[in-house]
Amino acid sequence: xxxxxxxxxxxxxxxxxxxxxxxxxxxxxxxxxxxxxxxxxxxxxxxxxxxxxxxxxxxxxxxxxxxxxxxxxxxxxxxxxxxxxxxxxxxxxxxxxxxxxxxxxxxxxxxxxxxxxxxxxxxxxxxxxxxxxxxxxxxxxxxxxxxxxxxxxxxxxxxxxxxxxxxxxxxxxxxxxxxxxxxxxxxxxxxxxxxxxxxxxxxxxxxxxxxxxxxxxxxxxxxxxxxxxxxxxxxxxxxxxxxxxxxxxxxxxxxxxxxxxxxxxxxxxxxxxxxxxxxxxxxxxxxxxxxxxxxxxxxxxxxxxxxxxxxxxxxxxxxxxxxxxxxxxxxxxxxxxxxxxxxxxxxxxxxxxxxxxxxxxxxxxxxxxxxxxxxxxxxxxxxxxxxxxxxxxxxxxxxxxxxxxxxxxxxxxxxxxxxxxxxxxxxxxxxxxxxxxxxxxxxxxxxxxxxxxxxxxxxxxxxxxxxxxxxxxxxxxxxxxxxxxxxxxxxxxxxxxxxxxxxxxxxxxxxxxxxxxxxxxxxxxxxxxxxxxxxxxxxxxxxxxxxxxxxxxxxxxxxxxxxxxxxxxxxxxxxxxxxxxxxxxxxxxxxxxxxxxxxxxxxxxxxxxxxxxxxxxxxxxxxxxxxxxxxxxxxxx
Numbered sequence: 001x002x003x004x005x006x007x008x009x010x011x012x013x014x015x016x017x018x019x020x021x022x023x024x025x026x027x028x029x030x031x032x033x034x035x036x037x038x039x040x041x042x043x044x045x046x047x048x049x050x051x052x053x054x055x056x057x058x059x060x061x062x063x064x065x066x067x068x069x070x071x072x073x074x075x076x077x078x079x080x081x082x083x084x085x086x087x088x089x090x091x092x093x094x095x096x097x098x099x100x101x102x103x104x105x106x107x108x109x110x111x112x113x114x115x116x117x118x119x120x121x122x123x124x125x126x127x128x129x130x131x132x133x134x135x136x137x138x139x140x141x142x143x144x145x146x147x148x149x150x151x152x153x154x155x156x157x158x159x160x161x162x163x164x165x166x167x168x169x170x171x172x173x174x175x176x177x178x179x180x181x182x183x184x185x186x187x188x189x190x191x192x193x194x195x196x197x198x199x200x201x202x203x204x205x206x207x208x209x210x211x212x213x214x215x216x217x218x219x220x221x222x223x224x225x226x227x228x229x230x231x232x233x234x235x236x237x238x239x240x241x242x243x244x245x246x247x248x249x250x251x252x253x254x255x256x257x258x259x260x261x262x263x264x265x266x267x268x269x270x271x272x273x274x275x276x277x278x279x280x281x282x283x284x285x286x287x288x289x290x291x292x293x294x295x296x297x298x299x300x301x302x303x304x305x306x307x308x309x310x311x312x313x314x315x316x317x318x319x320x321x322x323x324x325x326x327x328x329x330x331x332x333x334x335x336x337x338x339x340x341x342x343x344x345x346x347x348x349x350x351x352x353x354x355x356x357x358x359x360x361x362x363x364x365x366x367x368x369x370x371x372x373x374x375x376x377x378x379x380x381x382x383x384x385x386x387x388x389x390x391x392x393x394x395x396x397x398x399x400x401x402x403x404x405x406x407x408x409x410x411x412x413x414x415x416x417x418x419x420x421x422x423x424x425x426x427x428x429x430x431x432x433x434x435x436x437x438x439x440x441x442x443x444x445x446x447x448x449x450x451x452x453x454x455x456x457x458x459x460x461x462x463x464x465x466x467x468x469x470x471x472x473x474x475x476x477x478x479x480x481x482x483x484x485x486x487x488x489x490x491x492x493x494x495x496x497x498x499x500x501x502x503x504x505x506x507x508x509x510x511x512x513x514x515x516x517x518x519x520x521x522x523x524x525x526x527x528x529x530x531x532x533x534x535x536x537x538x539x540x541x542x543x544x545x546x547x548x549x550x551x552x553x554x555x556x557x558x559x560x561x562x563x564x565x566x567x568x569x570x571x572x573x574x575x576x577x578x579x580x581x582x583x584x585x586x587x588x589x590x591x592x593x594x595x596x597x598x599x600x601x602x603x604x605x606x607x608x609x610x611x612x613x614x615x616x617x618x619x620x621x622x623x624x625x626x627x628x629x630x631x632x633x634x635x636x637x
Contacts, residue, residue: 194222271419296394375399536576
């Protein structure tokens with residue numbers, strides 16, 4: 001910002017104030033001359049009235065001599081008052097004599113002549129006898145000449161001032177013209193010319209004439225604009241001259257970013273593939289080494305319980321180095337330091353300077369240097385919860401990694417940590433699923449086959465006793481029971497095998513339900529009706545959900561076949577905003593509040609409840625003796 005004295009606004013205000021002061025001075029002079037002329041005009045009138053009053057004095061003397069009523073005293077007093085006004089002036093009228101010594105001297109002569117000669121003559125003639133020669137008329141002629149000379153002198157002075165007034169008005173008009181021209185010229189110099197220079201500079205700059213510089217001739221706002229324009233032109237010239245280098249630099253940065261994004265995408269796609277942990281780590285290490293042109297590398301996992309690092313995979317290591325470092329303490333080398341320091345970068349191991357740790361390392365930590373890897377970079381393998389291990393890259397040249405590569409490698413370590421954690425969680429989930437399924441299998445075997453075999457064992461013992469007693473009637477009674485028990489156990493085994501082999505793809509539930517109903521109709525004399533309504537706009541269930549629903553249906557129909565002794569049964573499936581399945585029969589039913597006479601009476605009820613719990617569904621069983629049983633499964637979306 002320019003100083004106050006150099007600002008354009010200061011110049012314009014100063015110019016305006018100067019012009020205003022000059023104009024006011026000229027107007028004031030004109031007004032003064034007009035006032036002087038007006039006062040002189042009044043003085044001419046009063047001076048001219050002296051002649052009239054002197055003649056009136058003569059007339060009043062004649063009346064007095066004729067014995068008539070006269071006003072001689074009033075006329076004499078009027079003469080005295082007029083002379084006094086001419087001497088003193090009257091600003092209110094205005095009335096005053098011009099400030100000229102000759103006029104003042106002539107007024108004094110007129111006053112002296114009146115006071116010393118004319119006035120005494122008039123008073124003396126008033127007392128002269130009738131018929132005597134009066135002295136006043138003789139003296140009057142010379143007095144009038146003196147008054148005429150005074151009036152003439154005032155008129156000449158007034159004419160001079162009138163000429164001055166006209167000259168001042170002409171000068172004011174000329175000054176107005178000259179001032180207008182001067183203001184236009186100054187505004188052109190101060191504003192229009194700098195604006196035109198800036199406009200011309202912008203046009204030439206638009207034509208890529210970046211070497212153009214505007215002259216900085218003032219220190220006002222336009223001077224600052226010109227200086228800013230010159231600095232802008234210099235910047236543009238430098239940018240234009242360096243544009244190719246900048247474009248190449250930005251292109252290289254963009255290519256590096258694209259390469260990093262492609263590497264991240266490739267790494268994420270690989271880590272999302274189904275692999276075991278060792279194959280995952282090996283593929284990860286190969287890709288990272290290829291991305292950063294590393295000559296060697298390793299992936300190590302932390303055993304927090306024993307404070308050890310286990311070598312999972314390596315590349316570029318000699319057999320001796322692999323053997324020496326397959327298991328070591330966490331603090332035995334730089335690879336363990338990354339677990340606590342996040343990143344360890346060593347520019348040159350051969351110099352014994354650990355840049356990240358800021359202290360020299362002992363000889364035991366220099367196995368990589370002895371293998372010919374002076375450059376070392378170690379990064380964490382981590383999740384949000386914990387540090388799983390570290391991975392290292394080895395270089396046969398001193399290490400220099402930019403900050404962007406360090407961030408990318410840290411991101412790789414986080415991706416690998418998440419993938420390994422996902423593998424661990426998936427394996428744990430599979431083990432839990434196997435355990436749950438084994439529990440269901442064991443319960444199914446216990447509730448059906450084991451109890452059936454126990455029943456057969458009891459019948460065999462009874463048959464053995466009957467044979468020992470040679471009781472053929474009892475033998476004939478027991479053999480059909482054995483045959484029926486074996487057939488029922490065989491059917492249970494087949495049903496369990498079919499249930500365990502059931503696999504459903506997306507949208508195959510209807511066909512599986514129809515197959516299960518058809519198998520029931522072949523195995524039982526109970527009339528079974530099926531109503532499957534999937535036209536209510538509900539999305540199909542997931543394959544795992546379909547499989548659990550099918551298992552519940554198979555268990556419910558198995559109970560109907562084995563225990564209900566029903567004449568009719570029905571299966572109703574509705575797939576809308578809420579999935580529901582109802583299995584109902586008109587068989588014997590049971591009282592859920594009473595304990596069963598034997599374990600086989602409630603076969604499958606516990607299994608159905610466990611499977612419904614795995615679906616986060618509700619299973620409601622309504623039963624009463626003699627009124628049948630209703631099993632209702634409701635799966636909210």
